[in-house]
Amino acid sequence: MPEGHTLHRLAREHRRHFAGAPVRVSSPQGRFTDGAATVDGRILERAEANGKHLLHHYEGGAVVHVHLGLYGKFTDAALPMGEPVGQVRMRMVGAEIGSDLRGPTACEIWDPTQVVALEQRLGPDPLRPDADPDRAWRRISKSQKAIGALLMDQAVLAGVGNVYRAEVLFRHGIHPERRGRDLTRTEWDEIWADLVVLMAVGVEAGVMHVVRPEHDHGAPAYAVDRPRTYVYRRAGEPCRVCGTPVLHTVMETRNLFWCPVCQES
The missing domain is CATH 3.20.190.10 (MutM-like, N-terminal)
Incomplete structure (x- = not known):
C-alpha cells in the first residue's frame, strides 16, 4: 500500500x-x-x-x-x-x-x-505543516502497545506504513516490540523529526531513501526498482551496520523486520 x-x-x-x-x-x-x-x-x-x-x-x-x-x-x-x-x-x-x-x-x-x-480521526501527518506531534506523543506515552504497532496505527500517526515504520525504528535503535509508554520523549522527538525529513525526501524523489550515505552500499535492494533499505524485506540478510541476520515476524497481520543487535532494546 x-x-x-x-x-x-x-x-x-x-x-x-x-x-x-x-x-x-x-x-x-x-x-x-x-x-x-x-x-x-x-x-x-x-x-x-x-x-x-x-x-x-x-x-x-x-x-x-x-x-x-x-x-x-x-x-x-x-x-x-x-x-x-x-x-x-x-x-x-x-x-x-x-x-x-x-x-x-x-x-x-x-x-x-x-x-x-x-x-x-487521523493522527498527525509528518508531511503536513499543521501537524502536531504532541497529539501522537500523548497516545504513545500512555500505551501498553508495541511502538511497532503504534507507528502503523493511522489514528496515532497518519501516513506511516510498513517501510517507514521498520526503517525509522532501525535508524534510532529501537526494538519494535518496546511498549509505547517505555519510549522517552527525546526518542519520540527524534523519530518524528526523522520522519518529517525522510518522508519529504520521498515526496521530492518519488521513492523512499532511508539508508544513510555511509551505509548505502554492499547488498542490493530487495527489488530491482526499489532503493536500499536497512531491514525492510531483508529477512535473513546481513544487517548493513553490524552484519547480524535481519529478523522477521508478523505484528498485527503486517510483516515486521528488525536487527536483533542494532535494535536490542
Whole structure:
C-alpha cells in the first residue's frame, strides 16, 4: 500500500496540473458516474493529502476523496487522451494533461463535514505543516502497545506504513516490540523529526531513501526498482551496520523486520 509521501506527491502534481481551472471528470468504468457528474466542469480549488488519503476540493464544496489501497494508481497522459484502457474509475482532463485512476479502495464524493471527521480521526501527518506531534506523543506515552504497532496505527500517526515504520525504528535503535509508554520523549522527538525529513525526501524523489550515505552500499535492494533499505524485506540478510541476520515476524497481520543487535532494546 502506498505510504503518505506518495499521496502528498500526487496532491502536489494535481495542484500543478489541474488546480485553478475547470476539470472534466468522468467515470469510464461506471462505478463513479454520479460522483463524477457532481464535479464535472467545476474548478478544482485545491488538492491535499492527509495520511494515506487524497482530497480534491472543488468549487461549491464538493470533495473527491480517494484512498488508493493496495492497487490504486493514477496514470497521466498527454492530451488528447485515447480511449480508456482497463477499469478506469475516474478520468480527469485538464487544460494540458489528463489522468486516469484505476483500482482504488475508495473514490467518492464527500462534503466538508466528512473532511473534518477524517481530520479528527487521523493522527498527525509528518508531511503536513499543521501537524502536531504532541497529539501522537500523548497516545504513545500512555500505551501498553508495541511502538511497532503504534507507528502503523493511522489514528496515532497518519501516513506511516510498513517501510517507514521498520526503517525509522532501525535508524534510532529501537526494538519494535518496546511498549509505547517505555519510549522517552527525546526518542519520540527524534523519530518524528526523522520522519518529517525522510518522508519529504520521498515526496521530492518519488521513492523512499532511508539508508544513510555511509551505509548505502554492499547488498542490493530487495527489488530491482526499489532503493536500499536497512531491514525492510531483508529477512535473513546481513544487517548493513553490524552484519547480524535481519529478523522477521508478523505484528498485527503486517510483516515486521528488525536487527536483533542494532535494535536490542
